[in-house]
Amino acid sequence: MNKKLFKQIKNEWKPNLWLFIELFLVSVVMWYIVDYMYVKMTVYNEPKGFDISNCYLVELGQLTDKSDLYNPKDTNPSIHINELCDRLEHNPAIEAVGLGNNSYPYNGSNSSTFFKYDTIYAEGWILNRVITPGFIKVFRYTGINGETPEQLASKFEGNNLLVTNNIFKDKIKGGAKNIVGKKVIYGGDTVNTHYLAGALVPIKYSDFIEVSLTPSILKALAPKDRWMGLELCVRVRPEYDKDFANTLLKESQKRYNIGNMYISNVKSFDDIRANHISKDWNHFKLFIWGMGFLLLNIFLGLLGTFWFRTQQRRGEIALMKSFGGTNKSVYMRLLSEGIIILLLATIPAIIVDYNLAHADITENYNGETFEIVRFSFSLISSCILIALMMIIGISIPARKAMKIDPAVALHEE
Amino acid sequence: MIKQYFIQAIGQLKQHPLISSINIMGTSLAIFLIMLVVMINNIGILSFSPESNRDRFLHGSCISIGNKDWGDDSMSSSNGPMSLKSINEIYKSLKTPECVTAYTIFPSTVVASIPGQNLVNLEMRETDAEYFKVFDYTFLDGKPYNKEEVESHIPLAVITESTARSIFGTSKGVIGKNMLINYSSCKVVGVVKNVSILAEKGFSEIWVPIGTISPTATYHDNSGIMGAFSATILAKDRDDFDDIRKEYNKRLDGYNKSLEPTGFHIIPRSRPYDQETENQVIGANLEPDVNKARKIEITIYVILLIVPAINLASMTHSRLRQRMIEVGVRRAFGSTHMQLLNQIIIENMIITLIAGIIGLILSLIFANTMASEFFQVKWNPSLTETQIDFSMLFQPKIFIYAILFCFVLNILSCGIPAWRASRSNIVNSLGGKIM
Numbered sequence: 001m002n003k004k005l006f007k008q009i010k011n012e013w014k015p016n017l018w019l020f021i022e023l024f025l026v027s028v029v030m031w032y033i034v035d036y037m038y039v040k041m042t043v044y045n046e047p048k049g050f051d052i053s054n055c056y057l058v059e060l061g062q063l064t065d066k067s068d069l070y071n072p073k074d075t076n077p078s079i080h081i082n083e084l085c086d087r088l089e090h091n092p093a094i095e096a097v098g099l100g101n102n103s104y105p106y107n108g109s110n111s112s113t114f115f116k117y118d119t120i121y122a123e124g125w126i127l128n129r130v131i132t133p134g135f136i137k138v139f140r141y142t143g144i145n146g147e148t149p150e151q152l153a154s155k156f157e158g159n160n161l162l163v164t165n166n167i168f169k170d171k172i173k174g175g176a177k178n179i180v181g182k183k184v185i186y187g188g189d190t191v192n193t194h195y196l197a198g199a200l201v202p203i204k205y206s207d208f209i210e211v212s213l214t215p216s217i218l219k220a221l222a223p224k225d226r227w228m229g230l231e232l233c234v235r236v237r238p239e240y241d242k243d244f245a246n247t248l249l250k251e252s253q254k255r256y257n258i259g260n261m262y263i264s265n266v267k268s269f270d271d272i273r274a275n276h277i278s279k280d281w282n283h284f285k286l287f288i289w290g291m292g293f294l295l296l297n298i299f300l301g302l303l304g305t306f307w308f309r310t311q312q313r314r315g316e317i318a319l320m321k322s323f324g325g326t327n328k329s330v331y332m333r334l335l336s337e338g339i340i341i342l343l344l345a346t347i348p349a350i351i352v353d354y355n356l357a358h359a360d361i362t363e364n365y366n367g368e369t370f371e372i373v374r375f376s377f378s379l380i381s382s383c384i385l386i387a388l389m390m391i392i393g394i395s396i397p398a399r400k401a402m403k404i405d406p407a408v409a410l411h412e413e
Numbered sequence: 414m415i416k417q418y419f420i421q422a423i424g425q426l427k428q429h430p431l432i433s434s435i436n437i438m439g440t441s442l443a444i445f446l447i448m449l450v451v452m453i454n455n456i457g458i459l460s461f462s463p464e465s466n467r468d469r470f471l472h473g474s475c476i477s478i479g480n481k482d483w484g485d486d487s488m489s490s491s492n493g494p495m496s497l498k499s500i501n502e503i504y505k506s507l508k509t510p511e512c513v514t515a516y517t518i519f520p521s522t523v524v525a526s527i528p529g530q531n532l533v534n535l536e537m538r539e540t541d542a543e544y545f546k547v548f549d550y551t552f553l554d555g556k557p558y559n560k561e562e563v564e565s566h567i568p569l570a571v572i573t574e575s576t577a578r579s580i581f582g583t584s585k586g587v588i589g590k591n592m593l594i595n596y597s598s599c600k601v602v603g604v605v606k607n608v609s610i611l612a613e614k615g616f617s618e619i620w621v622p623i624g625t626i627s628p629t630a631t632y633h634d635n636s637g638i639m640g641a642f643s644a645t646i647l648a649k650d651r652d653d654f655d656d657i658r659k660e661y662n663k664r665l666d667g668y669n670k671s672l673e674p675t676g677f678h679i680i681p682r683s684r685p686y687d688q689e690t691e692n693q694v695i696g697a698n699l700e701p702d703v704n705k706a707r708k709i710e711i712t713i714y715v716i717l718l719i720v721p722a723i724n725l726a727s728m729t730h731s732r733l734r735q736r737m738i739e740v741g742v743r744r745a746f747g748s749t750h751m752q753l754l755n756q757i758i759i760e761n762m763i764i765t766l767i768a769g770i771i772g773l774i775l776s777l778i779f780a781n782t783m784a785s786e787f788f789q790v791k792w793n794p795s796l797t798e799t800q801i802d803f804s805m806l807f808q809p810k811i812f813i814y815a816i817l818f819c820f821v822l823n824i825l826s827c828g829i830p831a832w833r834a835s836r837s838n839i840v841n842s843l844g845g846k847i848m
Contacts, residue, residue, distance in 0.1 A: 018727035022720065029716055059522065066568050066597040066626050249524065249532050262596060265522040265534055271796050282789050286453075293446050294720060300439045301724035304432060308731035 005336060015305060019338075020345050022301055023386065026294050027342075027349035030382035032362065033291045038378055039363040040284055046211045049164070049203035050105050051140040052269035054095075054241045057104065058088075058232040058248070061264035074259035078227035083258055085134075085232070093240035093247075098135030099221060099230045102128075105139060105269070106206060106276035107231070115167060115217055116185040117196075122167045127205070127216035128187070130225075133157065136218070138235040144177045144199045152198055160197035161186055162218040166211070175199060186219065207273070208280040210365065228261055233269075244268075295389045302338060302393030310334070310401040317401050318409030327402040334398045338390045346383060353379065418756060422763040425732070436728055437768040443721035443822060444772030444815065445779075447714060449787065451814045452780050452806055454710055456611055456788050457692035461805040463548040463608055463615035466647055469511075470547075471657060471685040472614070473504055474518055474643040475697035478635060481676045490680055492697035494518040496640030497623070497630055502671075503664045503679075504644040509657045511649045514547040516540040517629060518643040520617040522795060523595045525580060533579050536795050537594065538617035539629055545571075547647045548615045555588040555603035563622040570594060571603040571620040594619060597626040609800045613790050614645055616797075636675040646685060654687065661685060694791075718822055725826035729761065733834045740834055741842025750835045757831035762823045769819035773812075780806055 009016055062077055063070045081099070088097045102109035113128035114121070133153035140149045144165040156162060161184065165175035172178055177199035186194045205214035221230075236244050245266040248256075252263040310317065317330055356362060357370040365374070426433040460467040476495045483489035500515045507513060520536035545557035550571075558569045570592065574584040581587045584604055591598050599621060610616050624630030629641045648657055662681075669678050682700045683690075693701035733740070743753060780787060784801040 015727060015730060018723055018730065022723040022727070025716075025720055025723065029720070061523075061595055062628060063596055064626055064628060066566075067595070068598065069596050249534070253532070262524070264524050264595060267522075267794075272794070275792075275794050275796055278789050278793065279791065282787075285786070289446070289449075290717075293442065293717070296442060297439065297720050297724055300435050300442075301727060304435045304439075304724070304728040305731065307432060307435075308728075308734075 005333065005340070009337060009340060012309075015309075016341055019301070019305055019341050023298070023342050023345035024349050026298055026386060027346055027382060028352050028356070030291065030294055030386060031349065031353045031378050032356065033287050033294075034382045034385075035357075035362055035374065035378035036287055037284070037291075038374060038381075039365045040208060040280075042365065043210050044207050046204065047201065048105075048207075049141065049201045049211065052105055052273060054236045054238055055138060055269040056234050056236060056245060056248075057267045057269065057272060058234060058263055059265040059267065060084075060228045060232065061262050062228065063260040063262060069260075071260055077259045077261040078229075080258040080261045081226050081228050081230070081232075084256060084261070087256060088232075088234060093236055093244065094234050095237045096134050096137035096235040098132050098138040098233050099226060100129065100131040100135045100233065101221065101225075101230055103131050103135065104231050104233050104272075105204075106273050108206075108276060113187040113217060115163065115187075117168070117172075117179050117182060120168060120171050122163075122215065123169065123171075125214065126167065127214055128219065129216055130219050130221050132221050132226075135233065136162075138233045140235075141203065141218070142201050144175065144201055147198060152200070155197040156218070156220055158220060159192045159194045160220065161194050162198050162200055163196065164202045164215045164217075165199040166202045167215040167217070169212075169215075186217065206280075207277045208284075212366070291385075295385060298386055298389040299393040302390055303396055306334060306338070306394050306397040307400075310397045313401075314404060314409045317404050318406040321404065322406040322410065330402050331395075331398045334401065335391065335394050338394050339387065342383070342387060342390060346379075350379065415759070418759045419763055421756075422760040425760065426764065429732070432728060432732065433764075436725060436764060437771070439721050439724055439728075440765055440768030440822065440826075441772035441775065443717065444769045444818060445775045447717045447818050448773055448776035448811070448815055449779060450713060450717065451811065451818075452776065453787055455810065456805070457613075458689050459805065459808055459810060461609075461612070462606075463550045464612045465549050466547070467688040468651055469648045470688050470691075471510075471646040471648060471654065472643070472688070472691040473500075473646070473685040474614075474691070474694070476638065476684075477680040477682050477697060478638055478677050479680050480635075480678075486680050490698060491635055491639060493639050495642050495644070496632075496634075496637050497642060498637050499640070499668070500642055500644045502668045503661065504646065504685075506664055507646065507657060507660050509648075509653055509660050510646045512543050512546045512647045513644060514541055514543040514647075515623065515642050515644050516544050516614070517623075517641050519792060520795070521627075521629075523619065525576070525592060525594050525619065527580055527590075527592050530580075534795075535576055535579075535618045536616070536797070537619040537621060539623045539625075539627065540620050541623055544620070547645055548612075550605040550608070550615070553584065553604045553606060554586075555601070557603050557620075558622055566622065566625045568597055568599040568625045569602045569622060570599040571605060572601055573605055573607045573618050575607050576618045577601075577604050594621065595626055599626065607800070609802075609805070610790055610793055610797045611788055611799060611801070611805070613792075614643070616790075636672070636677055638672070638677060638679075644685075658685070714818075718818065718825060722822055722825035725822070726830060729827045730830040733757070733830050737834070737837065737842045740837065741839055744839045744842065753835035754831050757834060758823065758827060761827040761831070762820075765819050765823040765826075769815060769822075773815045777803065777806060 085097050085099065088094055102111040111128050112125055115126050116122065133156045136153045136156060137149045141152065142149060143152055152162060163176050165177055167176050176196065180196050180198055182196055184194050184196050202211045203216050204211045245268060248266045249263060256263055320330060357375060360369055362369045458467065475493055476499055477490050477492045479486040479490050497515060504513050505515065517539045520538045522534050523537040524532045525535045526532045542558060542560040542563045553574060557571055562569055577584040577587050580592050581590060587601050587604060590601050592601060608616050632641050646657060648654060665679055665681065672678060686694065686701065690701050690703050693703055693706045695701065740753060781801055781803065785799040788799045788801060
């Protein structure tokens with residue numbers, strides 16, 4: 001039976017060649033897409049290290065002399081920032097208030113610094129986040145040993161630093177948590193002595209960027225450096241988080257605009273995140289569209305090819321049935337024909353995929369473009385997806401073939 | 414003869430309804446997706462109001478500077494929007510272009526209202542008077558502010574009709590009325606049609622003269638080189654681009670000389686960019702690579718064309734097998750290879766065109782109804798929803814692309830089978846022997 005099947009595939013090699021080339025091409029492209037999606041989804045699902053639910057960014061502005069409310073005596077409205085933070089902390093809806101410089105999640109700033117312990121340098125891009133203790137409570141950064149944001153915030157003052165546990169990569173076994181309490185070198189600062197107050201669960205830069213690529217340092221913002229150009233972030237108690245942005249803006253005229261400083265905008269972090277990841281997300285969606293398109297093509301291609309095939313083989317199928325072939329055996333025979341061609345096309349596809357994976361064309365993850373688990377996963381999943389389309393595509397003409405009445409078909413012959 | 418082909422093509426379609434619909438579906442699906450990709454790739458280049466002159470634009474949205482104390486330029490540089498001083502020195506002083514404008518690089522969110530009413534968040538851009546010459550807004554009422562008004566910092570505002578509605582409750586008769594923008598009273602001088610966020614330089618909801626109601630004009634950094642502004646040059650003609658760049662480089666040299674005492678120097682990064690290059694900008698610190706973008710684009714087109722083409726080719730092949738007798742008869746009565754080849758290709762072209770039209774219409778409908786799904790600008794902090802109307806996509810370039818892709822798809826999908834069929838041996842064909 002199997003021998004016959006191969007013979008038949010060989011005899012009809014011309015139409016099968018079309019199918020073969022198509023399946024080969026689609027296999028390669030599908031593998032690429034699945035591989036891309038696998039990496040993106042793995043990165044997306046990494047723990048974020050922060051929590052933006054119920055968080056808002058409060059943007060501030062400064063009145064000019066064109067406004068009736070302008071107070072010419074208030075030449076430095078920046079000093080009101082402390083007063084504003086105080087007032088916001090007294091708002092029953094607000095759980096925590098924090099100030100930061102280029103520091104909130106999804107802010108897109110690459111402000112960086114360097115970090116050293118003893119003779120060990122932290123290599124790569126070290127993000128520099130300068131914040132108040134309240135900031136830790138707003139975004140709920142947590143310690144690697146399970147310290148709560150509150151515990152971390154209480155230790156965060158003066159020249160104490162917090163770093164993400166992955167800052168030294170593999171240079172210190174177990175990560176930065178093993179040097180907590182030790183003296184460290186921060187940036188170019190040779191004047192002050194800095195101590196490591198704690199190690200944090202690694203913080204992500206953005207949903208689609210690997211957490212291992214963006215180790216960060218959290219440094220306390222000195223009281224003298226507070227001004228209105230900083231990022232004012234608040235965490236709202238969940239029970240109060242209904243139309244909070246509008247409510248705060250409405251209240252701002254009476255309660256929060258101080259001197260020449262006013263609240264110009266209150267933005268939810270869900271929106272900030274959506275804007276920040278929109279480009280990557282859109283890219284991802286386009287790949288899904290592309291995948292759907294290819295699969296649909298496979299379906300249509302097989303449907304068309306096997307439609308003609310069953311028509312041409314009417315007599316043959318009728319003979320098969322009259323000699324005891326069941327509906328199932330007719331169906332299986334047609335299907336195996338497709339699957340065999342797919343398997344044959346997969347062999348050269350694997351070779352091409354393997355080379356592409358080593359040619360630095362695919363996505364980078366963990367510093368690698370090729371990893372055996374990832375490669376096999378992408379290969380098998382894309383193969384299964386194509387096979388599924390194949391089964392649907394062949395089933396329609398096969399069903400028609402099963403309905404062939406042997407007597408009628410053979411009579412026609 | 415063409416009429417005959419047409420009748421035959423339709424007849425073919427009717428003979429095998431299922432195969433015909435698969436054929437048409439496959440073709441229109443291919444054209445649909447490829448046209449969607451064309452639109453996504455071209456929305457940043459195609460001209461539409463208020464950026465109708467995109468083919469004549471040269472952009473200088475940012476400036477890059479290095480400092481002799483910072484070390485090597487490739488390691489250490491500062492990149493971002495410019496101060497008005499820098500724009501005046503290197504852009505506004507150019508003589509070759511028709512016009513040069515300066516405006517805040519991104520719109521900023523402001524609080525707007527009329528006294529006693531609730532505050533509304535809107536997007537505001539600060540511009541000079543030339544801005545309205547470079548970008549062509551459709552004024553429904555009033556007119557833009559002029560040069561004198563900008564220079565004397567008079568608080569005036571041009572607003573969109575939706576802004577007018579949200580502030581005044583109507584878009585008619587609001588000229589001359591005052592509104593509060595960031596608590597400063599501004600007089601409305603013009604109402605324009607709403608602008609799609611896809612017009613990156615032209616998008617905003619409120620426009621005011623530079624430096625009137627916010628301290629942006631005084632934001633300075635790095636010896637007054639960096640600031641909050643971008644510049645766009647409107648050339649008289651695309652052919653002037655080279656002359657403009659030459660003049661620009663001269664100005665840049667002059668500016669660099671004047672900066673010597675500060676230790677700063679400008680890193681050129683091949684600015685100013687034309688619209689296609691500007692569309693590829695990822696960050697101000699990286700020079701956009703248009704060639705790479707083109708290569709990726711072409712690869713995508715090739716994949717999107719070849720896969721369905723193979724599909725269709727295999728179907729054309731099967732279809733022709735059933736018509737071998739007809740081919741044999743025609744050959745026996747003196748038809749040449751070329752005539753047969755032509756006939757098959759033209760017949761197929763008719764089917765491809767029918768499917769192509771369906772695909773194009775589908776892609777236009779999709780692009781319109783799911784605009785925010787497909788069309789995104791790089792930077793949209795206000796999360797303004799993407800608006801698209803047919804006039805933005807109904808452009809000659811799109812149709813030329815569509816026809817071109819139909820043609821290529823047709824040749825790819827029936828070229829080989831048709832060639833083989835036309836070459837087959839007459840006796841074999843007449844005998845119904847398969848090719």
